[in-house]
Amino acid sequence: MHEMSLCEGIRDVxxxxxxxxxxxxxxxxxxxxxxxxxxxxxxxxxxxxxxxRGSVAEGALLEMLDLPGRAMCYDCMKEVEIDDRLxxxxxxxxxxxxxxxxxxxxxxxxxVI
Amino acid sequence: MCTVCGCGxxxxxxxxxxxxxxHGPGDIHFGQGPAGTEVAGMxxxxxxxxxxxILSKNDCYAAANRQxxxxxxxxAVNLVSSPGSGKTTLLCKTIEALGDQPLAVIEGDQQTANxxxxxxxxxxxxxQVNTGKGCHLDGHMVGHAMEHLDIAPGSLLxxxxxxxxxxxxxxxxxxxCKIAILSVTEGEDKPLKYPDMFTASKxxxxxxxxxxxxxxxxxxxxxxxxxxxNPQIEIxxxxxxxxxxxxxxxxxxxxxxxxxxxxxxx
Numbered sequence: 001m002h003e004m005s006l007c008e009g010i011r012d013v014x015x016x017x018x019x020x021x022x023x024x025x026x027x028x029x030x031x032x033x034x035x036x037x038x039x040x041x042x043x044x045x046x047x048x049x050x051x052x053r054g055s056v057a058e059g060a061l062l063e064m065l066d067l068p069g070r071a072m073c074y075d076c077m078k079e080v081e082i083d084d085r086l087x088x089x090x091x092x093x094x095x096x097x098x099x100x101x102x103x104x105x106x107x108x109x110x111x112v113i
Numbered sequence: 114m115c116t117v118c119g120c121g122x123x124x125x126x127x128x129x130x131x132x133x134x135x136h137g138p139g140d141i142h143f144g145q146g147p148a149g150t151e152v153a154g155m156x157x158x159x160x161x162x163x164x165x166x167i168l169s170k171n172d173c174y175a176a177a178n179r180q181x182x183x184x185x186x187x188x189a190v191n192l193v194s195s196p197g198s199g200k201t202t203l204l205c206k207t208i209e210a211l212g213d214q215p216l217a218v219i220e221g222d223q224q225t226a227n228x229x230x231x232x233x234x235x236x237x238x239x240x241q242v243n244t245g246k247g248c249h250l251d252g253h254m255v256g257h258a259m260e261h262l263d264i265a266p267g268s269l270l271x272x273x274x275x276x277x278x279x280x281x282x283x284x285x286x287x288x289x290c291k292i293a294i295l296s297v298t299e300g301e302d303k304p305l306k307y308p309d310m311f312t313a314s315k316x317x318x319x320x321x322x323x324x325x326x327x328x329x330x331x332x333x334x335x336x337x338x339x340x341x342x343n344p345q346i347e348i349x350x351x352x353x354x355x356x357x358x359x360x361x362x363x364x365x366x367x368x369x370x371x372x373x374x375x376x377x378x379x
Contacts, residue, residue, distance in 0.1 A: 002248055002280040009167040021161055031167070038279065038309055074344040085308050086342075096344040099312060105167040105283075113158045 003043040006105065007051035013107055018056045021112070026057035028111035035069040036085050036102035057110075069102025140226050140241040141257055171284055174252030178259060178287025182270065186377030188370040189270040191250075191286050193310055194294035195303070196276030199320045201228045203294065203353040204271055208235045210363045214370075216269040217262040221250040223275060238262055249280040252287055267374050269366060278307035289373065290315035297325045301334040308342040316347045318362065323352040 014026060029048075033039050041064055048062045068081050075094025088095055166172060182189050192200050201220075208216065218239040220228040229241035240261045242254050255272060264270060272288060274281040282291075293314035295303055298321060304311040311317060317339050325332055332350060339346050349365065351358025 002283070005247070005249075005251075005280075006167050009170060012170045013163065013165050013167070017161060017163060023161075027158070036309070038283070086305060095341050098344050103283075103309075107163050107165050107167060109160055109162045109164075111158070111160050 003040060003047040004051065006039065006044060007047040010048070010107060011051055011055055011057070014052075014057050014110065015055065017110060023056055023110075023112045026060045026110050026112050028061040028063060029057060030063045030065060030108040030110075032065050032067050032104055032106040032108050034067045034102040034104035035083065036099050037105050038103075039105060065108065067102065067104050069099060071097035071099045071102075073097050140229065140243065141254065141261070142243045143245050143247060143254055168283065168285075171252045174256050175285035175287040176252075178252060178256050180287075181259065182264075182287060182289075183373075183377060185264060185266045185268070186374040187264055187266070187268045187270050188366070188373040189272060189286075189288040190366075191272045191274055191281070191288040191291045192294060193274045193278070193281045193291050193314065194276060194296075195278045195299060195307075198276070198294045198296040198299065199353055200273050200276070200294050201231055203318070203320060203351075204273060205231060205235050206353045206356070206359065207271075207363065207366070208232070208237045210359055211269070211366070214269060214367070215265040215267065216271065217264050219250075219255060219258040219262070219270070219272045221254070221273060221275045223247070228273065244275055248275060248277050249284050250274050250286055251284050255286045266377075267370070269370055278303070278310045282309040282313045289369070293317045294320050295335065295339075296321040297330050297332065297335070298328055301331055301338055304335075304338040304342050311339055311346065312343045314343065314346060316349065316365065319348060319350045321352060321354070322350050322357060323355045 010029065017023060045062055052058050052060060069085065070079055070081050072079050073089040073092060073094050074096040076089060076092035078091050079100060080090050082090065082097065089097060194200050204218065216237055218232045218237055220232060220239055220241045221244060222228055223244050226241040229239040232239035240258045242250060242258050244250065250272065272286055291314040293311050295317055297319065319332065319335055322332065336348050339348055349358055349361050351362055
């Protein structure tokens with residue numbers, strides 16, 4: 001995917017926060033990643049270390065929290081939780097599912113000094 | 114702060130700022146390194162809850178672009194597809210079919226101004242954005258590109274994204290909708306392999322249907338797979354080469370532009 005760009009987005013947000021809250025260093029960054037977001041976690045970890053060099057978050061620990069994917073089933077019209085983007089509806093077995101959540105890519109919080 | 118060229122500040126206001134560097138005639142190149150950082154001292158360890166989207170900066174730029182486009186009643190489409198689906202040919206034929214409808218084109222590619230040159234050859238105004246190492250256009254690039262175009266009120270704006278079925282799905286540019294172009298030579302299971310792009314799109318153009326008899330494909334299966342990943346998607350079958358289906362596509366554009374213009378007038 002575009003994990004380097006995502007990490008540049010994370011760095012942008014952290015640098016804004018650093019100015020607002022007078023942050024000296026970021027010790028830990030917690031992200032919330034939806035299961036349909038397409039984020040490759042290993043690649044994100046690698047890119048994170050590289051992109052944060054020279055910033056307040058250099059050497060920070062990266063933690064990723066998984067968020068489940070939910071979709072509307074257009075066969076039974078129920079909102080259901082699915083693990084896989086192409087999984088059938090667990091209620092009716094239908095195959096026409098429109099994701100309603102699970103594409104999140106959020107920075108939850110920062111542990112800072 | 115823009116991490117791409119270092120221009121701008123934290124404020125995004127209509128996204129217009131002066132430059133000390135030169136972008137060249139009509140073509141914009143991105144891909145330079147990030148900006149520095151400034152830190153003031155604090156010693157206390159603490160937790161800051163921010164709950165901010167990773168792409169929130171991009172979303173700010175996209176929102177600024179959208180505001181400008183809404184004010185002008187411009188209907189903007191973000192054309193996404195894999196490389197070689199026939200986006201630029203389709204766009205050239207679409208511009209011809211639209212006649213004297215005011216429009217502008219932003220062309221995104223990693224390298225070369227070939228596509229913008231092809232668009233300009235039709236008489237339409239176009240700006241090429243080269244993304245360098247980047248695999249997608251972003252809201253900031255499109256904001257810059259819009260400054261280079263003379264977008265008249267009531268125009269159509271075509272943004273031809275970098276040919277890539279993965280990354281452009283996640284980046285809002287400020288467009289009204291994404292349109293996925295899928296050529297019949299790519300295989301019926303493309304929507305299943307790359308669901309995000311087709312889920313994010315309002316319309317799918319099934320292109321090169323004149324080739325369907327030669328490549329043993331099932332157009333109904335293409336449609337079924339598109340609807341499996343996006344039950345709401347609209348689909349138009351067409352061929353930019355023979356012109357089949359082009360009327361329906363052009364009508365789709367002009368209908369949506371008319372709706373947008375009414376909203377802008379309100």
